[in-house]
Amino acid sequence: xxxxxxxxxxxxxxxxxxxxxxxxxxxxxxxxxxxxxxxxxxxxxxxxxxxxxxxxxxxxxxxxxxxxxxxxxxxxxxxxxxxxxxxxxxxxxxxxxxxxxxxxxxxxxxxxxxxxxxxxxxxxxxxxxxxxxxxxxxxxxxxxxxxxxxxxxxxxxxxxxxxxxxxxxxxxxxxxxxxxxxxxxxxxxxxxxxxxxxxxxxxxxxxxxxxxxxxxxxxxxxxxxxxxx
Amino acid sequence: xxxxxxxxxxxxxxxxxxxxxxxxxxxxxxxxxxxxxxxxxxxxxxxxxxxxxxxxxxxxxxxxxxxxxxxxxxxxxxxxxx
Numbered sequence: 001x002x003x004x005x006x007x008x009x010x011x012x013x014x015x016x017x018x019x020x021x022x023x024x025x026x027x028x029x030x031x032x033x034x035x036x037x038x039x040x041x042x043x044x045x046x047x048x049x050x051x052x053x054x055x056x057x058x059x060x061x062x063x064x065x066x067x068x069x070x071x072x073x074x075x076x077x078x079x080x081x082x083x084x085x086x087x088x089x090x091x092x093x094x095x096x097x098x099x100x101x102x103x104x105x106x107x108x109x110x111x112x113x114x115x116x117x118x119x120x121x122x123x124x125x126x127x128x129x130x131x132x133x134x135x136x137x138x139x140x141x142x143x144x145x146x147x148x149x150x151x152x153x154x155x156x157x158x159x160x161x162x163x164x165x166x167x168x169x170x171x172x173x174x175x176x177x178x179x180x181x182x183x184x185x186x187x188x189x190x191x192x193x194x195x196x197x198x199x200x201x202x203x204x205x206x207x208x209x210x211x212x213x214x215x216x217x218x219x220x221x222x223x224x225x226x227x228x229x
Numbered sequence: 230x231x232x233x234x235x236x237x238x239x240x241x242x243x244x245x246x247x248x249x250x251x252x253x254x255x256x257x258x259x260x261x262x263x264x265x266x267x268x269x270x271x272x273x274x275x276x277x278x279x280x281x282x283x284x285x286x287x288x289x290x291x292x293x294x295x296x297x298x299x300x301x302x303x304x305x306x307x308x309x310x311x
Contacts, residue, residue, distance in 0.1 A: 059297055066294075095297065102299040104238075109245045149242055149300055183243060 001044045001229035004032040006073070006089070008064045013050035013086065016206040021047075024210050025222055034067035040076040044229040048073075048089025050142070050204060060103065060145045061091030070096055082126060082225060083198040087143055090190075090200030099191055099200045100158065101150035106143070107183025113142040115215070116181055118189045118203055119169040122162045125196045130224035136173045137166075137217040139203035141181060141189075146202040148184035148191070155186050165199055166190035230275040232287045234305040236296045237268030271295060274310070283307050 003021045007014050014031075022029040032038060032046065034053075040046060053064035064070075070092075077083050077098055085093040093099045106112055120128050120135050131137070150158065158164050166189040170179040180187045182202075190201030205218030238244045244266055251265040273290070277283035287305055296303040 058295070062294065062297065094299075102297055104243065104300060105245055107243060107245050109249065147243065151241070183245070 001027045001226050002042060003027050003029045003045045003047065004038075004040065004043050005029060006032045006034060006046065006048050006069055008034045008051070008053035008067060010053045010055055011049050011051035011088070013204065013206060016204075017047050017049045017086070020206045020209045020218075020222060025219075025226060027226065032069055034064065034069045037068045038072045040072050040081060041079075043076065043081065045082045045084065045225055046073055046076060048083070048085040048092050049206070050087030050089060053088055053092065056088075056145070059095070060088060061093075061095040064092045065096035074098065077198050080195065080197050082229075084127065084221075084225070085198075085200035086204055086206065087146070087202055090202060091145065093198065093200045098198050099193055100154060100163075101148055101191065103145050103202070104147045104149050105145050106147050106181075111142075111144040112146070112181055113140070114181070115140045116189075116203060117169050117171055117173070117179065118166040119173045119175055121164045121167050122192070122196075124162070125165060125192060125199070126228035127192070127196075127199045127221055127224055128165060130220050130227060134220070136169060136171070137220060138208070138215060139205055139218055140207050141203050143182070143202055146184070147182045148186075148188040148202075150185060158191060159186075161194055163192050163194065163196075164188055164190075165192050166201055166203070230277050230280070230283050231308045231310050232271075232273040232275055232283065232305050233308060234271040234273065234287070234291065234295060234303060235268055236271070236291070236301050236303045237266050239300060239302050242300045268301075280307055
């Protein structure tokens with residue numbers, strides 16, 4: 001699988017994503033500088049990593065979405081190219097309209113950094129097919145603006161189209177207010193577009209995908225993408 | 230010309246900052262406070278040929294960048310500066 005990792009000024013999970021794809025999973029991986037417009041036709045996957053692009057000024061992802069590389073990503077995605085946005089990358093995908101909804105400040109007004117459980121709401125996508133019988137993943141979150149918002153009508157639409165990929169849950173997979181860390185509507189932790197080739201998620205799978213660290217649930221997402229490329 | 234722009238959350242969008250300030254004001258004895266909505270205030274200096282042109286351009290700026298219209302609404306006034 002040929003992967004591209006986008007680097008914005010302020011990205012800080014770009015090296016983690018690069019390390020997992022290139023050194024842990026042995027995939028061909030390239031950096032994509034945000035100022036460049038690149039023909040991405042030969043790529044299988046583009047990752048927009050976490051961090052604080054442009055210092056989160058104005059709104060998280062609001063400035064980054066006007067970077068030249070975004071035009072390349074939009075045409076890549078329109079042709080069915082797979083795009084994964086993690087944390088700040090998810091915020092960028094929402095700001096540029098590739099995914100529906102928005103992310104606002106956590107209900108607690110605090111930056112939350114901890115391991116959470118997510119339930120795989122749609123196991124039939126190229127991001128989740130590798131989960132097998134395993135429906136609950138433990139993946140860390142680290143964000144201040146991670147509360148997903150969409151109006152109730154559009155939320156129903158997302159549910160009907162299978163666009164909700166992950167929901168926050170407890171260890172056994174129960175979705176409830178107690179297991180929702182940030183106040184997201186419908187406990188949504190990750191959504192996809194209708195065609196399911198673009199996915200954004202707040203949890204960080206790249207932070208739990210190296211066997212050197214104790215937890216490796218995040219690998220499932222990258223492995224799914226590799227098997228589908 | 231000076232554009233004075235207010236960006237606030239739309240009705241129904243959770244505003245945890247506003248909620249906290251609302252409770253704090255109630256705790257201080259301001260029981261008449263029914264709701265608090267915290268937003269952003271921007272001042273933009275413009276070199277526009279006319280008020281009509283400024284109106285169109287500032288609206289564009291708000292829709293394209295300054296507000297995320299999924300969650301925020303905006304309003305602005307244009308003030309002559311000289």
